[in-house]
Amino acid sequence: MATAGGVRRGVRTGARTGIRAGIRTRATASAAVLALALAGCSSTGGKRAEEERERAGGRAAVDTPRWTFAMVTHSGDGDTYWDIVRSGAEQAAVKDNVEFVYSHDKEAGRQAQLVQTAIDRKVDGLIVTLAKPEAMDAVVREAVRAGIPVVTINSGQEESAGLGALAHIGQDESVAGEAVGGELNERGHDKALCVVHEQGNVGHEERCDGVREAFDGEVENLYVDGTNMPSVESSVEAELQSDRDVDTVVTLGAPFAATAVRAVERAGSDAEVNTFDLNAQVAAGLRDGTIGFAVDQQPYLQGYEAVDLLWLHRYNGNMLGGGRPVLTGPQLVTGEDAADLEKYTERGTR
Amino acid sequence: MTATPAALAKDTAARGPVARRLSARPELGAMVGAVAVLVFFALAADGFLRPAGLGTVLYAASTIGIMAVPVALLMIGGEFDLSAGVMVTSSALVSSMFSYQMTANTWAGVAVSLLVTLAIGFFNGWTLTRTRLPSFIITLGTFLMLTGLNLGLTKLIGGTVSTRAIGDMEGFASARAVFASDITVGGFQLRITIVWWLALVAAATWILLRTRAGNWIFATGGNADAARAVGVPVDRVRVGLYMGVALAAWISGQHLLFSYDVVQSGEGVGNELIYIAAAVIGGCLLTGGHGSAAGAAVGALIFGMTSKGIVYAQWDPNWFKFFLGAMLLLATLLNAWIRKRAEASS
């Protein structure tokens, strides 16, 4: 371990020396436990405070009454994408002096129940996603009847206006897919593999279909189990081994891009990896060229704009979009944008 | 009445007919199934039998198998662990976050993770032996708590729902070599997880069949009261088994971390059932007292072959889960049938 440490001397040399000296001698169990105890009392507190300053920067810039806005999404647990949406919403809530309540459930029935509880609490504004519009239909109508202004985000742009929502902020998945397809044409690819990590997700299908629409070459869908990374990797690898014609892999979520890069390397394929959405790893990949491009739908903007728009509506009766969806994407990002992006992805706002 | 065994003379005469002994092996049904699946995909899927293809299949099998083996031991001991899937993620998260937050050598994170993961296993076992509640309930509780802790603590400490990259930190390269590298065996590139997997199978088989602890595991699962009455430390066996699962979760967790550098906090949910299914396909009785480590390994292999075979064969993946379910039922029926025959012929 000493030799490897010598070869790979990292960036954070200064702060480390004290601990490293202890670890170096022998990473004994007791020392590790002691260190853990230290971590428990010192590091987290300061770090957290610092983080919160960074994220929910500033304080209320307006003196409107403290309204309560609720956001109910179809996010699963621990989803990076929705974490960014939420960050954006929280940032806007701080500035607009809004009490922001977030809840999520990936199952449509339970998501509807969450919306119902928001209605029962008589919130002043409601932000919902319509990943499964049929299941949300009744509760959203009820919210509208109860006089709660509703803004839909992310998914459901077709249904949004019909249910009585004031606006829809999101990305047209088909348009995003088409943007990817177009870029793949630019880059001269012939056969793309579209990696779907959530079987049965309509948005995912639309993305792949969009790619298929605009792309001159062939597109094949590969379904993988998104909660099991090694399985994602081996499935992509298997596919690349069995189909040598694939010259680009398109992942539908940022965390899967880095996994696809590994799979491409192992399969000995020279396919280029491109992805929907961003995270720190994708930004790093863009910088060092292992990932070709990413199509960002700017989740931060979806959260931020939704809260801000509801505030504007409450305060000033404003509304954006004129009954048509307000699009936050697709924004195409490549290696050139990587340096800036990395800063933002690190702090969890892109 | 005294005659303590001292001599080591072979006593082949005491052994029963070979055929019957073979048919009583718990993994036999699974092996038949594995051969059938292999032949099937070898014919149906192009590239399945190529070295690279087999390497991929074995990798998929090993990531399941590393966990399925200790889970099988636990099931032989008569208990379940529903927290096994998320425990892998917990282990990876602890390792990553400790290293990053403390800016420590990644090996320190690996060591802390080992302690924390073993502590989780100990908690499972200890709670079980103290409360005498069904392990289904206790580990369901641990499963939910860990899922929540994974998400909550990761967000609280790191600010996002995935961990920070630790690829540029000291010790990462050597840890990756141990947990997530490739080795070349006779021209084949194989993942190191396959080595871990085989080593675990060998160790578990040795423990089960050739040590006192193994005898105690069978007895604890087969008839805990009888075992206790003849002086088997039943509670210690159970705690040990849960810690065995934790150890494997630690290995899997470190593999996850050092393969992908970044860990998603929501991962791992649902995998516990795959481990249990692999153990059952491999001939473990749900009620305990019967099964083998090799069987669980074969069960994992069947999973690996099926999940990747469908990709190689370029089939509609909508049917994947159906295939697995059917396979599980068939394997269980086959096992039951073989065991009945074995018992009838004795």
Place this chain on the structure above:
Amino acid sequence: MNGTSTAAAGSPTALVELAGVGKRYGNATALEGVSLAVRPGEVVCVLGDNGAGKSTLIKIISGLHRHDGGAFRIDGEEVRLASPREALDRGIATVYQDLAVVPLMPVWRNFFLGSEPVTGRGPLRRLDTAAMRRTTREALLRMGIDLRDVDQPIGTLSGGERQSVAIARAVHFGARVIVLDEPTAALGVKQARVVLRYVAAARDQGLGVVLVTHNPHHAHLVGDRFVLLRRGSMAGSHAREEIALDELTRQMAGGSDLDRLGHELARTRPSGPDRGAP
């Protein structure tokens, strides 16, 4: 079947001796003032109906529970056993009716369960399987049990054979006292006979036997002394010479209580029952 045993009785120190032993679970008294002594080559039968305190007595002798009144002596030394392991170490082996074995495990693994011999050292320390198989066969043969395959799961043996294996196991591991919990209860006539033969064989090898049963017929075949329990206390203790099977059966079935019941019932029925509840 008799002769040797009566000669042994009375002379040497008792292997196991209970003097006025009692046990309470909270407020409930499970056992009170029970006394008995087992000497080498002697069979002491403990008789009693369900709930008479037989299983509590067994648990105390086998170390599962501690007594909280009176004295418990092993080889004349007063003890309080902490665990079944300690009882085993002191030479007391208990064979339970249905807990005796692990059905799915092979006979030889069952035979050595809890006391497995090992060979080799360090990480190569392992079960001495060859010796285990051989010893199992030999020990069973000595008790007159001939199994063609010690690798078969013990669950495939008959009930009598299973009990016999358990007895042979106790004998092999140097038990000086065997406690048998209802060894014949679930067995047919033929199987019960087999088990009783092994009890006699154990006795003849010089072991002390505590035979717990509610069947006076079986007890009278092998017993040297009969201790009767009723509702947690002693209802009598008789040497074999002092009591005939009829009297034993009558006392076992309820004794004077039963006589009274007989008189009561006599008004509606011509004769009282001659058999107690099972």
